[in-house]
Amino acid sequence: MSHTSKATERARCVVHVDLDCFYVQVERKMNPELLKVPCAVVQYNKFQGGGIIALSYEAKARGVRRSMRGNDARVVCPDIRLVTVPTANEKADLTRYRNAGSSVFEVCARHSDLCERTSIDEAYLDITLQARTLLSNMDEFKRRLRLSGVMIGTESNLADSDEFEKEIFWKDSLQPENNDTQDSLLAAGSVIVAEIRAAVKDKTGYTLSAGISHNKMLSKLVSGKNKPNKQTVLSSTKVEKLLSRLPLRDLNGFGGKLGDKLIDKCSIKYVGDLKKYSLMKLAKMAIGSEIVRINSATWMSQACRGICTETVKSRIAAKSISCGKTFRGPTRLRSIDNVKEYIDKLSIELAERLQNAKQKHRQVAKLITVSYHTGSKTVKRKGQEINLTGNISKSRSCRCPATPNAVNISKAVMQVLEKELDSECIRAGVTCLYIGASKLENVRDEATGIDTLLKKVVSASTATSESDSHLYIQKPKQAAKRRTGIEQMFTRPLTPYEPNKKPNRSLQAATRVSNDGGDIQQKEETKPTIHNLFFRAKSKSTKSNSSIRIQNQLTWNQVDQTVFRELPSELQKEVMSSIRSEMPQQATRRKRFKWSQKP
DNA sequence: TACGGTCACACT
DNA sequence: TAGTGTGAC
Secondary structure, eight states, rough: OOOHHHHHHHHHOEEEEEEEHHHHOOOOOOOOGGGSSSSSHHHHHHTTTTTEEOOHHHHHHTTTTTTTBBBHHHHHOOOOOOEEOOETTEEEEEEHHHHHHHHHHHHHHHHHEEEEEETTTTTEEOOOHHHHHHTTTTHHHHHHHHTTTTOOOOOSOTTTHHHHHHHHSSSOOOSSSSSSSSEEEEEEEEHHHHHHHHHHHHHHOOOEEEEEESSSHHHHHHTTTTSSOEHHHHGGGGGGHHHTBBGGGSSTTTSSSHHHHHHHHHHOBBBBGGGGSSSHHHHHHHEEEEEEHHHHHHHHHHHHHTOOOOOOOOOSSSSSSEEEEEEGGGOOOOOHHHOOOHHHHHHHHHHHHHHHHHHHOOEEEEEEEEEEEEEEEEEETEEEEEEEEEEEEEEEEOOOSSOOOOOHHHHHHHHHHHHHOOOHHHHOOOOEEEEEEEEEEEEOOOSSSSSHHHHHHHHHHTSSSGGOOOOOOOOOOOOOOOOOOHHHHHOOOOOOTTTTTTSOOOOTTTEEEEEESEEEOOOOOOOOOOOHHHOOOHHHHHHHHHHHHHHHOOOOOGSSSHHHHHOOOHHHHHHHHHHHHGOOHHHHHHHHEEEEEEE
């Protein structure tokens, strides 16, 4: 990556924070006897000692693995301490971990520009502006650097790593003196992250690890490289080499069926191997009898080059709340009464959590969804049992009751289920029940006191900007015209570009699609799922044609210059060649300008 | 009949 | 929209 001042201006400092063996930390805080001994947190303990959901580093060192049951863990580590997750309403109750996580990310949110919680124990932070500010004052930088204990410019913590890792992962080994490098931004970021981690430790007692880099994908990739309780920096200069040797499945998004397919059918071993497929080849590439979708091809094409333009949002509250339970083996539910019994229990938990969301985040749900799995459906033909459908999984929704207490939720859910669960389903047995609340919207204050009225005014004037509040505020969604592939990646409507509105412009997130009213909606990055990467047999014939056809519709005027500039030169050439046939003269001028930045 | 309980999100 | 499926932890 070039170190032009333009690149430095655009560079972001994105952090991924990850709490170390979090459930264990929570249990240890409650019971210090568990400190420094091998221990694991298990869920339910009736079947083979329960399923392990968290492990201390001492237990990992003794050979215990997450895939083991509690009993297996005792075999390899006889003195392991097993702590059982509390239960409520006959199911595992994760409230204590959820709340502990919230306390951590509230601290993070107070200390960073943007904090986006992505799971019970992980979040992304964007500290670009803070890092830039720190970088602009070298004396201050050096003072805080000394206090933070961050080692700048030395290779450390890698004594046990192999030579390749030593070259790639430097723990905060960046040179901040040269203000014009992107690395200096990360160096300043390192100091800020160390301060945030110290604040979290101080306020909550929990330790976390962090990855610091220029985008979400890269920071997540390295946040676990020096666990526990350490942070790792990934310089942009090391990205290409790192990805060239990174096993494909290790990159976020490739860990599932997609990764398997690419490895099996295309002999791709490392992330970098994907680069040998051009964007167009990725789009047309056959994997078995299936074809990669073009919009996911663009995602892959960027990912294998270390490009990820997804922005960090400001949100620490969940967008949906759900709870459920599986009923394996003999516990499967075989009567509607039995189903109701558990829906009642789940409703108690959901109602409590909704109450909490209202108090804490002023959220109210609009939609209730129930989903269930049943066993196989079979019929008898000519005296033989024939399996018709295999397991069934379905979900149905209904409006959330105005007063979402347990009784009302259960009543609404059962109304749906009684229609849905026919005698055949009941005969097959229900193996899984989930209920959830979604479409969480920001509730208006209902009290009428003068202070509340004042608050209302304040919230109306400020709460529309996500960055002004750490609460997630649901914006009215508008149906965007869906665009795919290259068109989606490079086009933008004719609206003024606001360079300072966000720390960095996002590539696909910058794809703003005009709606009827001229409103703008941000289209987020396409996530690669096996579902959206491969055409299913039934839709193959029609959909593939429309996807591939997109390249012919692209014109130079639709190309987003800021997006184009960020692409590696080979991708730029590819895009150019795909539209060259209709290039107008004006475009030629632009083209020369662009090429001049990429020698 | 044994990797559970949750989340987010893409796509149709 | 509502429903289905994937992926991650």
